Amino acid sequence: MATYLIRKLEQFTALSRDDKEALERAASVRQRRLGSREDIFHEGDAPGRVNLILDGWACRYKMLEDGRRQIAAFLLPGDLCDLRMFILRQMDHSVGTLSPVTVAEIPKDAVIDLSDNYPRISRALWWTSLVEEAIQREWTTNLGQRDALERMAHLLCEVFVRLRAVGLTAGSSCELPVTQAELADATGLSTVHVNRTIQELRARGLVILRGKTLSIPDLDALQDVALFSANYLHLGRVGREYDANDV
Amino acid sequence: MATYLIRKLEQFTALSRDDKEALERAASVRQRRLGSREDIFHEGDAPGRVNLILDGWACRYKMLEDGRRQIAAFLLPGDLCDLRMFILRQMDHSVGTLSPVTVAEIPKDAVIDLSDNYPRISRALWWTSLVEEAIQREWTTNLGQRDALERMAHLLCEVFVRLRAVGLTAGSSCELPVTQAELADATGLSTVHVNRTIQELRARGLVILRGKTLSIPDLDALQDVALFSANYLHLGRVGREYDANDV
DNA sequence: CGGTCATTTGAAATCGTTCAAAAGGAGTGG
């Protein structure tokens, strides 16, 4: 069940059978099934267990007092919602589902055990944190510098490449279980303008969006429009030096 | 010399004399003095030592191919530029100075030693990572949801509160060694609009900006305009449970 | 004292928002 997490971590380092079993065990202690648009946790909550997305999409978001909402990250299968946040007193943001989701609730002691006793996992989890930070910086750049078309294109590139890394693409297609209103909250645009921007991308033949399915006929072309470079995702098994010695 | 780092970490947990000496030692191994607008490291570089800002201001930034620049974070005295990034192959962004800066270059082995053998420091460094992530999320929200006036106000609130946490404010004033063009790169606005926005804040009596000095006569009022809440900075010695047992 | 960089001002152009409403789709209960 921790398949996607394992695939993700293997982008950074090979894992031994033992490593993988430890991850599977941690992820199977307790699971929770949520519908669309439910909170996994909410700003102000005290952190508890660590939530791993097994299936479905979620997002980090912040609300302003007057109701404006910013989606600050998409959480895809294999993503951890709150790794290590249990040292804080309160969550400073919320995480909610965008589609039906299955989460594994990993007890914090299990996380500590993984960190202390499985060096490859420990390093790989550090790597996931660094990548998350890099993604967040990229989103800041996206909102600050790119115009609407570039911004939407960039978001779609990122989602596609991240899904591909965990095996959730089929050819040039993937799921995109997100409404235009949610894309608006993620890009800082109005829903009206998101709609027009998507139409423009469609008109240029850069994306095909039907229902909840996204197709990108020419990823290079979309990346060019988006000024997208995947370097910040740090994918592709760079850690040869950390290969499992006992796979 | 690691005074500001120590003050920052003490926002999270008390430190023993031993802890502090270890930090001082790590920060004194090698220091580097940089002028204004020099790079501490650059996107694409291989990570090496860990850079700690001892004095002066720096920023994380990303450049797009066509020259647009986004400042993604301000790095203030006591901030670490690249904690744990040495597990990556390449830096995905650059860090450059905004004013003359003194950095301590901490060998990565020294960082590992601190993490492995000083549990309070280890946890506190952890906490700094979480706060950095939270700040980055907040910047995303700032760019995505707040209009120009709120956005500038928010940025100034954050900087002031962070500086206050390390003792770099005097009453309602602090340094702001940053040009309007740099504020523009940080807020995703044009320099012209930054200028007009600052004038508006001035006209409302919310800020006094003369030269490189910022004064905030009524922080609460500025926070209200900015929809600013300091919760995401996780300041204020919340970790009673982690108090040093041997201070 | 000249030169360079930073701030300020004005006016026109533009991108994106807002408001309002229609059209399309999916699920529900009768």
Place this chain on the structure above:
DNA sequence: CCACTCCTTTTGAACGATTTCAAATGACCG
């Protein structure tokens, strides 16, 4: 299976926040 409802997508038109362009003023450095 239809009628109904709710939600999402789409369209049009006016408005407004922010950008761009261009130039003047001010501050600091050598």
